[in-house]
Amino acid sequence: MTAQDITDEHHRDAQTLWDYHQLGHEPQNTEVAVVLGSYDLGAARHAAALYHQGRFPLIVFTGATNDYTIDVFPQGEAVAFHAAATAAGVPDTATMIEDKATNSGANITLSRQLLLQAGIVPKSVMLIAMPFMERRAFATCRAQWPEVDVVCSSQPISLADYLVSSADPRHVLCDMVGDLQRIIEYPKHGYMIEQVVPEEVHAALKRLIVAGYDSVLPKP
Structure with a gap:
């Protein structure tokens, strides 16, 4: 998969996760x-x-x-x-x-x-x-x-440029999904502190999982 193969809908959801993952x-x-x-x-x-x-x-x-x-x-x-x-x-x-x-x-x-x-x-x-x-x-x-x-x-870079520069854009989206799922689940195990996850970020995560970007999800 190339960056151009990612649909506009999936790119919008990925942008939501990208913005959330960055702290500024x-x-x-x-x-x-x-x-x-x-x-x-x-x-x-x-x-x-x-x-x-x-x-x-x-x-x-x-x-x-x-x-x-x-x-x-x-x-x-x-x-x-x-x-x-x-x-x-x-x-x-x-x-x-x-x-x-x-x-x-x-x-x-x-x-x-x-x-x-x-x-x-x-x-x-x-x-x-x-x-x-x-x-x-x-x-x-x-x-x-x-x-x-x-x-x-x-590194200061946009999601679009990051995906174009990546050898595996699909894996980048899978990684973002996996990292967010860990942010949600790991605090209960003491691995991380709790983070507020807005509803629109939850919704984007769910859509990307349904779309198949699930290869880096934490194991149950």
């Missing part, structure tokens, strides 16, 4: 950035750009692989992201690699442990992820690392 936090300086691994190197390049702006002095790249990224980054997401950032001019001395995390909760807890082992206890953290992963990352961090001040950031 104002840029601010933090002590550390944590870059959550995925199949999208845009997060690593965005982190490099913010580093060069002086937004933070240290970046933790976190992520192993999953069924979707094992063929894209066989060396591991964090390692691939680190390579992209260093290619963009970020020095090794300003980076750390956490290469064991396989989900967003582990991204947070293992990055926190890595910093603690190095004697670093930040009071403020910037989470950098895919554009539609901001809210999930924020809600997870608030549950798993509640004492830290957290702000989220992602």
Whole structure:
């Protein structure tokens, strides 16, 4: 499927989810950035750009692989992201690699442990992820690392441009659906803090699930 194959109706519903997933936090300086691994190197390049702006002095790249990224980054997401950032001019001395995390909760807890082992206890953290992963990352961090001040950031790009640039636009929509379902379900397990989900977002989610964008839904 290409971006052009997505129907106007499905694109409208996807836009509703995209807008909800993004938090629109104002840029601010933090002590550390944590870059959550995925199949999208845009997060690593965005982190490099913010580093060069002086937004933070240290970046933790976190992520192993999953069924979707094992063929894209066989060396591991964090390692691939680190390579992209260093290619963009970020020095090794300003980076750390956490290469064991396989989900967003582990991204947070293992990055926190890595910093603690190095004697670093930040009071403020910037989470950098895919554009539609901001809210999930924020809600997870608030549950798993509640004492830290957290702000989220992602590559500034529209949904339309993101889908055109993606090798698998259908998977992007499936990911947005899966992330929203986790935002709804995971607080009851303590994985995330509760988030208000407007009715129009619920409705768009249901329509996309019925339309078959359901391959990344959490397992019951």
